Amino acid sequence: GAVVSQHPSWVICKSGTSVKIECRSLDFQATTMFWYRQFPKQSLMLMATSNEGSKATYEQGVEKDKFLINHASLTLSTLTVTSAHPEDSSFYICSARPYPHAGNGLAGVYNYEQYFGPGTRLTVT
């Protein structure tokens, strides 16, 4: 249980274009999803927290107009990098936190845990 997928796994785009990354919880419903970015040989930095049906909360220094987050359902959140530039090239990782109710009675799934996707590598040329 507790599988989170991301699509695409890697993407190359030209500078100035927009890229959408999807994060899906496959076998549970997620109240909250988190988006992180990770530069080479560095730790994960939280970009924003998104709750289903409401606006995302962005961390300090993250431009909300550049990194658009939509969390339209309990199983899907999307991150759109708008007008991408080479400095946006990074590894983007999402995580999902299960909705705390009996319907998420998957073995080994803890309601307050975060389960991570495999990441999306974005390269902007």
Place this chain on the structure above:
Amino acid sequence: GEDVEQSLFLSVREGDSSVINCTYTDSSSTYLYWYKQEPGAGLQLLTYIFSNMDMKQDQRLTVLLNKKDKHLSLRIADTQTGDSAIYFCAESFGNEKLTFGTGTRLTIIP
């Protein structure tokens, strides 16, 4: 503010025990975690410990927490080549966001 630090590198001979250390500054954390990241992949939760516990063991993994010194460690017994990865410690406060350490790259020497 939150600050979580780890040594960047650790090399261990296959079959020996690995001990990865982590220090943190905020003592109000609720849970502390250890995650494993293999090359080009996301994070896999290995284990976690509630902040009022001192130790937790799960098969080859032993987590020790010293709240007084704000020190967390992960011991991997009988280290295997498949344990090669980057290990991140992290802390959370209630049900809120995770703050990650800088990561320790574990290399296994045959």
